Amino acid sequence: MHIPDRTLLDWLAEPAAGRGLHYADSGDSWTAHPYRDLAQLTLRCAAALGERGVRRGDVVAVMQRSSPGFVAGLFGALAAGATACSMAPPFAFQRTDEYERHISHLLDTARPALIVVDDDAAEHVRGPAARLGLRAPVRFEELIDGISPLTEPRQPAETALLQFTSGSSGYSRGVRISAQALQANVTAMRRWLQWPAEYPGTSWLPVHHDMGLIGCLVNIVVTECDGYMMQPDDFIRSPLRYLKCISDNSVRMAAMPNFGLAYILRRVRPGQLDGLRFESLRGVILGAERIDPRVLDGFERLLGPHGFDRRALLPAYGGAEATLAVTGLPLAEGWTVATPRQGSDAPAEPLGVVGCGRPLEGMSVDIVGEDGEPLEDGQVGEITVRGACVATQYVGDPGSSSGTRLGDGVLRTGDAGFLRDGQLFVLGRLGDGLKVRGRMLFAESLEAELCERGVPERRATVLLGVRDGAPTAAVVFELPRPEWIGTTLDLLTERLEDADLLAVLVPRGGLAVTSSGKPRRRVMWQALCAGTLEGRIAPMADALREAEAAARAELQPAAAR
Template structure:
């Protein structure tokens, strides 16, 4: 039995999950309490008609009831699929997204909280799903009868992971128990996990890093977990930082923007008396790692005992369960500054400077990249995992050349749910073609990010096919005359709009629309040109990466940049 479910049979009573409340305190439930609750919830789900191998979607905020629902689905033998709960987005937008997810997942049951029941019921109706949501009972923690129900064996798929907050057609990644076990071995290696370690997280449980790297990791190892909701972190980031004060959490995982946010929001006096010397590991991922944000926080927290060696910049993606690579333990992260203007796919990368964190000034926007190590050799308790860099023809490139990252190994997921196909990220012949650009320099992997078909912003994947439609409609140019390309510039995510049109007011409309949709972070470029500007394959597919490379090299005939923002704001 997988360690992700076997803990329910032998849970610890001396460790558990501390959940942040909205009054500044913490509520605790031991793993033994959560295991008993999972068994009882699992039995109720079975009574409601859930059979082994069915999909159960969970739409709940982070908290003990959500944990009981997630593990209860497993106890019922189901495949669990945590989904984003309602938050600040307009209701129509949320219904469109969650309805599309439910339509693809085809769950036997949707578990939700009482306050979300009306909107989840609307989403189910829009997706054509029969029945009503199953509302998590208030007495989920109550003993309720003699003895505890048995855990039912399930099917081979443990988790259906939908890309969090994505636009466009949703894609659910099918993660098996075998995938989870292999990635657990890798996560243990990356974090140098040891008995007594505790984890602090503000990441949502519908996100792979928060779910697998936080909750599932701690359940399998029976460590203490300090859990906040994302909105609680945004309101009071110092509360999360306080989790690492002496004697509490030792490990975390977070996007790099969180460290920039901490540095901006907190005052130096708020760090007085804080002891971060036992904070061993800070895995950084879910988006392009911002070297300036990490260095800025390290300098800000100098008086607390925090060490730069705690930062573990990691590369990963849901299609590989979670983690792929990270630097070796105990080493300060390496950084390099490539010649961004000369970058060409398939060609050697010119490196202008190299250093380790703390050695060189890293101002925001200066274009430094952070190293992500390479897979461990041999892997710790798992089967071999490989990363290779390939060119346009799929053949491996020499070290130092920019190409697409291809991942192999037992962590590679079982594909997309319902036989759907990816765009830039795709499964082929047992390998995962990530759609991410990168290269190896001095034995270290450096990742540039998405190559044309999507971008990642604060852990959220945005597909450019959806942006094509929005920009075409908003500018009035028409769908066939607009193509949006995901880009990476000096380590920052960006988008470029290519339009077969003369320069005009539509360009500012497109720029403004994308800024509203994507927020302040990405670089936005708008390009006008004649008919034929948008390059296509013989089957009609847009050759997005080729267009961006042609623009950068000055080979895109007739193209003119008519609007651009290369700094936040």
């Protein structure tokens, strides 16, 4: 299938008739917004930005939930010749003070000429903007009120997008994405997925995260297919509604992290799928975190009786510094699991690693050793990326502990992985590992094994490193049951020999995570070493004894206490 080139703004000149974006309302209803209406709204926004004094190359921060206003704000900035920057609205954070610290850092790094917000974000952003000497945020509806649209869009600025990394290894880092890189990545994804305008897509991912922003929203709009858009909390409330949307509208393309599939498996029972069909799904892009093969198998068992083809599961790899996508599994190939080539320094991976496909058009991937030289097939090293989609540079100096580096057209990702027959297999962050008996153990691998042994995903985060001269594994537990601590103690004793084993007990919401839900392992590790990590810290064996004693006390009759 030939997938033609399309610029980022072609859809504004000739918006597709009869197609558009459909947003989930309360209940089971959807509101349709045709591309013709969205194009006019976008050109009104572009004109309004000019009237507010936004000049070519200025940064426009867009802080809105997924909505027609967000589409107009993002593409309106591009159409005005400005640099668009999507920032998380408050819903992505549990605490107001945490959100204001996060958004203050982003605003100070980006220094936007204008901040466009929705009603939810307005009050939370006004204070940080004033303290930084920035213009007061403007609500989208106020911005476009009484404005006539531009007759045609301007040429995008050299830097089309300023996007922020997840911040899993420290503060989020601003990355400059050129218009050429953004268009090249979108084109490469559309060709990888063989995605024509006739194929509907859907997304519940947040639009402040690169996977939800570029992988879903921008791809859908540039393709001009029908897009069915849900809020993240819509999906959390009812993953069944998401599946029903796919069935009812013959959706072809979707995307989510591993935890999204796992959440569907926990919340949806087979009997609830009676009458639904999933033959239409030809691509479920999986990225943003390590992929669990047991979850893929479970998803196939759940949807397979209703026409779902396991080959539609498409693991991928990428990151903000590569615009988004670097590799992806070709359509209809089918996902596979592999382990690194055996050797004294090969990491132990008893569960195997799911392959993340091959480099997309215009991209290349190498695995290099500590000396920077390429390694042989199957050997573990650092993943490096070259190609048309690699970012221009970082913005500011956020003081991140991330090992990711940009320079001379090369992205050194700070991720460990290996190649097997041209396919990339990703193990984890180089900074989140510990060498034992000459073999590297990665935090994500240990967490996968804990899930295999019954510890729920995202309730235990493993931190690895050398603390006070001793190899140390600390596990941050969120409201743990005694058996989770016992299972963890058994696994780590087995795998880490004489390392110090610590338990960190935190309440609900106590795990440090990014706005997209990734654990901030490096941040928690640094706080542990500095003595500032919140929570009760104890040797894991002591924590287990105390948890078991507390559980026994809870079981005693009140009169016996």
